[in-house]
Amino acid sequence: xxxxxxxxxxxxxxxxxxxxxxxxxxxxxxxxxxxxxxxxxxxxxxxxxxxxxxxxxxxxxxxxxxxxxxxxxxxxxxxxxxxxxxxxxxxxxxxxxxxxxxxxxxxxxxxxxxxxxxxxxxxxxxxxxxxxxxxxxxxxxxxxxxxxxxxxxxxxxxxxxxxxxxxxxxxxxxxxxxxxxxxxxxxxxxxxxxxxxxxxxxxxxxxxxxxxxxxxxxxxxxxxxxxxxxxxxxxxxxxxxxxxxxxxxxxxxxxxxxxxxxxxxxxxxxxxxxxxxxxxxxxxxxxxxxxxxxxxxxxxxxxxxxxxxxxxxxxxxxxxxxxxxxxxxxxxxxxxxxxxxxxxxxxxxxxxxxxxxxxxxxxxxxxxxxxxxxxxxxxxxxxxxxxxxxxxxxxxxxxxxxxxxxxxxxxxxxxxxxxxxxxxxxxxxxxxxxxxxxxxxxxxx
Amino acid sequence: xxxxxxxxxxxxxxxxxxxxxxxxxxxxxxxxxxxxxxxxxxxxxxxxxxxxxxxxxxxxxxxxxxxxxxxxxxxxxxxxxxxxxxxxxxxxxxxxxxxxxxxxxxxxxxxxxxxxxxxxxxxxxxxxxxxxxxxxxxxxxxxxxxxxxxxxxxxxxxxxxxxxxxxxxxxxxxxxxxxxxxxxxxxxxxxxxxxxxxxxxxxxxxxxxxxxxxxxxxxxxxxxxxxxxxxxxxxxxxxxxxxxxxxxxxxxxxxxxxxxxxx
Numbered sequence: 001x002x003x004x005x006x007x008x009x010x011x012x013x014x015x016x017x018x019x020x021x022x023x024x025x026x027x028x029x030x031x032x033x034x035x036x037x038x039x040x041x042x043x044x045x046x047x048x049x050x051x052x053x054x055x056x057x058x059x060x061x062x063x064x065x066x067x068x069x070x071x072x073x074x075x076x077x078x079x080x081x082x083x084x085x086x087x088x089x090x091x092x093x094x095x096x097x098x099x100x101x102x103x104x105x106x107x108x109x110x111x112x113x114x115x116x117x118x119x120x121x122x123x124x125x126x127x128x129x130x131x132x133x134x135x136x137x138x139x140x141x142x143x144x145x146x147x148x149x150x151x152x153x154x155x156x157x158x159x160x161x162x163x164x165x166x167x168x169x170x171x172x173x174x175x176x177x178x179x180x181x182x183x184x185x186x187x188x189x190x191x192x193x194x195x196x197x198x199x200x201x202x203x204x205x206x207x208x209x210x211x212x213x214x215x216x217x218x219x220x221x222x223x224x225x226x227x228x229x230x231x232x233x234x235x236x237x238x239x240x241x242x243x244x245x246x247x248x249x250x251x252x253x254x255x256x257x258x259x260x261x262x263x264x265x266x267x268x269x270x271x272x273x274x275x276x277x278x279x280x281x282x283x284x285x286x287x288x289x290x291x292x293x294x295x296x297x298x299x300x301x302x303x304x305x306x307x308x309x310x311x312x313x314x315x316x317x318x319x320x321x322x323x324x325x326x327x328x329x330x331x332x333x334x335x336x337x338x339x340x341x342x343x344x345x346x347x348x349x350x351x352x353x354x355x356x357x358x359x360x361x362x363x364x365x366x367x368x369x370x371x372x373x374x375x376x377x378x379x380x381x382x383x384x385x386x387x388x389x390x391x392x393x394x395x396x397x398x399x400x401x402x403x404x405x406x407x408x409x410x411x412x413x414x415x416x417x418x419x420x421x422x423x424x425x426x427x428x429x430x431x432x433x434x435x436x437x438x439x440x441x442x443x444x445x
Numbered sequence: 446x447x448x449x450x451x452x453x454x455x456x457x458x459x460x461x462x463x464x465x466x467x468x469x470x471x472x473x474x475x476x477x478x479x480x481x482x483x484x485x486x487x488x489x490x491x492x493x494x495x496x497x498x499x500x501x502x503x504x505x506x507x508x509x510x511x512x513x514x515x516x517x518x519x520x521x522x523x524x525x526x527x528x529x530x531x532x533x534x535x536x537x538x539x540x541x542x543x544x545x546x547x548x549x550x551x552x553x554x555x556x557x558x559x560x561x562x563x564x565x566x567x568x569x570x571x572x573x574x575x576x577x578x579x580x581x582x583x584x585x586x587x588x589x590x591x592x593x594x595x596x597x598x599x600x601x602x603x604x605x606x607x608x609x610x611x612x613x614x615x616x617x618x619x620x621x622x623x624x625x626x627x628x629x630x631x632x633x634x635x636x637x638x639x640x641x642x643x644x645x646x647x648x649x650x651x652x653x654x655x656x657x658x659x660x661x662x663x664x665x666x667x668x669x670x671x672x673x674x675x676x677x678x679x680x681x682x683x684x685x686x687x688x689x690x691x692x693x694x695x696x697x698x699x700x701x702x703x704x705x706x707x708x
Contacts, residue, residue: 062631264557267523322650324647326647371647373637373638374514374639376603398516413511414515417509423507423643426476429503432453434484438488444707
């Protein structure tokens with residue numbers, strides 16, 4: 001028996017492994033372009049959040065139909081990958097259905113379950129394609145989805161459909177060959193779903209069926225490896241990043257905005273309040289707020305890479321619903337695209353952050369930032385706990401404190417607050433006038 | 446017969462007394478004509494029930510919430526630190542407020558600046574009073590049996606997970622509480638949060654408050670209940686925009702309770 005297929009398989013496996021590691025390093029570096037932030041408190045709560053939200057798909061079920069379909073694709077992905085383990089071992093050792101003899105009846109049951117999942121994944125992906133392209137669910141047709149994002153979504157669904165078809169085709173050809181007693185093939189038992197395909201293959205010659213089976217086998221395993229690499233270029237990264245992303249969720253009340261200790265020190269100094277700040281301030285004071293991705297926390301950038309562009313945030317955003325330019329999903333896509341741009345530039349000896357561009361202005365406009373009501377609908381809607389609001393508010397801080405670029409009406413509000421201690425222009429002496437009337441009224445019995 | 450009392454912290458401190466709770470009135474509660482009525486209604490309830498409370502009066506200043514949300518962290522912290530100095534000076538332990546923005550800021554954001562208090566929203570305070578039997582509702586008031594819908598404020602609901610207290614207060618009035626299509630965690634903003642109250646909206650197809658009001662009107666409710674001064678303004682404007690002000694009223698929870706108590 002020739003070892004050639006095994007050698008080719010090993011080369012493909014090692015090459016894709018190397019490439020995958022390179023890609024993962026690139027993504028990790030891009031995420032760490034963000035500033036350092038330690039968020040390791042309450043580990044028990046973090047594990048629980050990850051289990052419920054990422055592993056348990058809890059927030060997906062706010063919308064039942066897509067959640068149900070997505071659950072099949074998700075469980076299919078997790079479970080069918082067990083079979084991939086057998087694929088890889090078969091590929092390396094030149095064996096066929098390595099686990100079958102050891103597992104006996106359990107193997108037949110497992111194969112039937114895998115086939116059932118494969119069929120459900122296939123059906124779910126078909127429905128997803130219809131939702132995107134025929135029914136045109138509004139959240140998939142927003143402006144930020146034009147071009148690559150739409151193609152990316154469709155490609156992933158098509159790849160998954162083709163991969164699932166390969167499994168079923170392979171099992172069908174495999175079992176016909178086994179029933180004919182062809183050497184190397186083992187009778188697994190009754191496989192229901194691929195059994196339905198038997199009529200298509202039954203009249204074909206054994207040599208052609210071997211070709212079909214082998215082609216499907218190679219297609220499936222090479223397809224999976226290629227898909228793993230493709231994922232690193234696509235919005236589909238959520239399949240891995242959803243887990244760390246939910247672990248690093250913001251556990252504070254959603255209404256709370258993070259304090260800026262740098263400002264606290266200055267305010268305390270101005271008011272003559274003793275501070276615990278070091279006597280000599282750091283030589284280089286960073287920017288106030290965020291102009292580019294290196295002003296954001298690495299968690300914000302990881303959020304961006306975890307986004308699968310489902311658009312649930314945007315479809316709940318009051319600004320977007322009423323036709324404003326703001327789309328929380330676009331904010332996340334912009335952060336990711338800018339991180340990619342800077343990362344690629346740094347890798348090719350380019351200017352990196354000094355390319356004359358920035359997240360603010362070149363990707364996200366003030367009009368978008370200014371439209372946000374900070375209502376947290378986007379944060380609540382995200383199935384993997386992404387926080388677009390944190391980014392919007394950090395960028396508003398940059399606009400207000402570094403550029404003094406807030407809208408004139410906000411500047412007037414600031415002025416009122418400084419002079420009258422209220423956002424409106426009223427005399428602070430009149431603040432208690434409301435009580436005069438009520439103080440004269442008698443309390444009825 | 447005695448009149449309503451509105452003691453200030455300064456007066457109380459002068460007498461060597463300290464109240465159980467500080468009623469944080471907020472800027473809208475102090476200056477906005479419509480919301481002043483809510484402040485008055487809440488003060489009347491506190492008087493009637495005999496809660497030991499005080500206000501800061503002229504010593505109160507904006508919490509800084511809109512400045513922070515608009516990006517001006519310096520101004521926010523100047524306001525916050527000044528307020529915290531005043532409140533800590535009076536050794537305040539517990540705060541109640543009728544504004545979810547003040548509630549959120551004092552509760553969640555003042556601790557990082559040295560202000561640690563137990564903060565509750567007036568919907569929670571009213572719920573407690575009702576549960577304790579301190580507020581005796583007649584249940585036969587003008588709301589009895591009517592359809593009422595409640596609009597969730599973002600900084601009360603999603604911001605701080607307070608969804609049930611305001612609903613319990615409304616239900617205590619013996620009314621039919623009807624929910625809007627988007628409610629609780631999915632509630633739609635009135636359009637005023639994040640400092641939007643203080644500027645015109647960005648260009649778009651529609652104003653957010655109109656969208657929300659249409660949803661409220663679709664429930665067939667005869668009154669829209671709110672628990673936030675900004676929501677009150679936005680929903681009232683929305684109802685006017687739809688020319689329904691004769692049929693549908695917008696009330697704060699405290700006003701509804703005060704009305705039922707006949708005060």
